[in-house]
Amino acid sequence: MNIILKSNVFELQFRYRPMIVGKIKQIEGRKYDSVRKIWTVPVSKRIELERLAYQIRQFEPVTWGTGDQHVAARQEEDVAYELPELKALDRPHGLKIAPYPYQLEGIQRGLELKRFMNTDEPGLGKTLQSIATINLANAFPCLVICPSSLKINWEREWHKFTDKKAMVLSDNVRDTWPFFWQTGMYQVFIVNYESLKKYFVQRIKKAEGWTLRDVEFRQTINLFKSVIIDESHRCKSSSTQQAKFSKGICKGKEYIIELTGTPVVNKPKDLVPQLSILERMDDFGGYKSFVDRYCAGPNEASNLKELNFKLWTNCMFRREKSLVLKDLPDKVRQVLTCEITNRKEYKDAENDLISYLQKYKDADDEKIARAMKGEVMVRINILRQVAARGKVKEVIEFVKDFRENGQKIILFCSLHEVVDQLKMHFPTAVSVTGRDSSDEKQAAVDAFQNNPKVDIIICSIKAAGVGLTLTASSNVAFVEFPWTYADCCQCEDRAHRIGQKNAVTIYYFLGKSTIDGKIYRIIQTKKNIANAVTGSTEAIEENIVDMIANIFNSNDDEEDNDDL
Template structure:
């Protein structure tokens, strides 16, 4: 039997696995209603004969519920235990061991853990484990957002006794030598550069029967065979970026992955709520056939209200075939997490900001004339306090130049179903964040007490508000309750003192927060940001953060900056 119709009060409750033909038939029953809560249909009991005939035609049990479909209850089996020793530079947490064990067993799989649980670490360790087991895993290609390329490189070199390089134009003809001479086992590239490194050319798809230009399909993509064959394994970070089958990135990812035994897709975004998003990703791993094939997947899991059906069964099958996920709130995970974590993301400034930054760094007077159109009096006044003026200018340019990477990160957090607290200082940066994320509120010095509280309340209670933007002065202290709804905090701009930054971090890391808090700092590469962050870290090593005179601390910072520029 495919389902059942059972009497519940004055209705028959009809349940069945989603099938388009049965859905069309049930819609013909008189006065039928769909219950969105438990995905069942309700028909008044006065239409008993009609319901019974419907059940007979479509082979549904009439009168009592069928339990045969629930014979397994779709209980997800426990992940396997890791039984081999992997030469790692740091010890995995127990839950990470089981994730690694699952990955080396399946080889083509999702890493679906919640953000902050160490998907990157587990993926790197799994590649090394496969190598130890004699399976081809090196050289390994890592495809990731631009913002985290350096983070991947650092994570690799802190996890395994291997080396990593970020692909660049200068390596187009020499990258294989890096592997042959032992200079690199991991190669890192961002999504936007896939075409440049792997596609030879794209043939013209022509026109359809109506004379409209066709979009290229995978058949139109001709790959650089030497480049594709070079890599034995591939990791796609933030793989939900590949959820649309029609995008160039998804097509290239599928072409590059073809025939690979090891393909890891990392995403903290819940997958099974939007089954259609899985089609392209399962295709990249060549796993779609094991979930029933494209046609079955679309009809059985992507039908029904909101494009989703039979989710419990889909979740069960995915976990059996190629998917695992743990959440920060899981008891077996939570006890191993630190209360608070920090991560630093080094960002390459965009070209315009890089040029502006270098100009201001090398010749402040000329910069003031060319970029700021400053008067001679203003220039002379600024040059008297050159160090502090330059500090402010350089920090501002860097903040604007790293917005693209920060926006990518914020979007990934939101896509993962989480809320995020964003710290910035410049009015134009705060405005840019709000323009990019309209489902946001802000809390700065420009708002009065009533407006500030309204922003906090909206962030805490309104599911349509994902982001709250704070500045250090207005939001660093005296803002309560954010920790009840968020565990992610990021700093596009930051201050000079450890005490100030710790207060800002404590908007989330405080009483009432039972989950790990992730604090992410965005630093412009080769900018004053790196020195600034090192300074904060040094101050944090002092007992109780800042314990001396505030003015003396400021003077010390100015002197240090003066020395920095002199060098």
């Protein structure tokens, strides 16, 4: 596609593709010139146009220019760049579960490149591929740098997929973590961006205006043979601490893996710090050559088709859901375990529930026990609500990272307080809750389905769990979740229905060491609970109360993260 700036409009020239036309039609003010057979988009809609260009770039290379540059753009369009074909893995994958074919190809490509970016679309298993790559390369110890909200998930994924032991760094092991590697107890260490200085920086020689040269790192960083950087677009600015520290830590490592669905957030220059961390700038002729060749013009973007080819050739690959659907199930579920921010409040509520459960268990009068069930259910729900409030901070961090990928997401929750906190942080989000009128609900659905700018819809499980069509997104996240498997499926199916062109990825947020894990396990082990009970509220409560009582009484804190 050539995008040419002419006066107050952009002219779009491209080979006809229904999917591209469909996306253009979502941009307000677009027009089709049937004589010249081109589309025009107002200059004021440049952001929407840039988002479209990013979404289609893998199968439709995009060039930008002014009216004087369209000849050069056409010349680049005429150059045939053949992207390298990913090969099947040439050895056993070594994981506890079998990856999909496209994931095996990603693992193989990672082993070939060693220092690279996996920019697969969210939901395609970048975590699994990077873990398998490091595991097969035996590049330990491995450091994982990730957002705070994903630390526990990374720990669980290492344990789920391999026999390696992973540790989330904390103040308790600030100085002693190398001992755990040296004694063979742990092979993987996980840290969030904000804590890089705490664990790996000895001192910074300047108080202000410091560069990487002014950073004195601890010698322990030399232990790492590999580094995985999750959501690496957080390092898109070389002036940030996380970019400087990440580059210093990664220097000289044999394996460096960057994971991001959005390597370019604004313009090609976003790639420079990320490529620098990978020690790949020489593959593009160095900084000056990169900027002159790929960051020219009024939009600071040029020769993008060539850039895409060089990235694929040297250090990058990307697949989208629509291109690997044959490998994917209709639904992909993932559990994200997160820390809660109100641990004391939660422990008080949990102790209150446990105390009451003991009274319920000891009640020898059947009528009294039956009457107590309702109160037990109330206290269980209070505990779930406390856990939900404690998860909001990390959910917000997850959504911030997620929306940078230019994709829409559906959030399910129950508490009005949780809805309000999410809307406060994401003012452009729309909602469907019990407090909204029918007209307001429909307006929210219409906006989410048809307006590219509306990328978050916050749904009440009761108000939006059935009937609605939300196929504008293939991503669903549960901040809170229903009691039964059937109800979970009903919510998931707002996106997984006729009109959905992608596999649907579903994220379940569980508070670490909370009742969330216990309820989730009940749902897993009792998938047919909706059919097993009579359908009355009392029957469901009776079943749940007894199961919760048994789990608490057994003091079993194990949290299973298998798919539903």
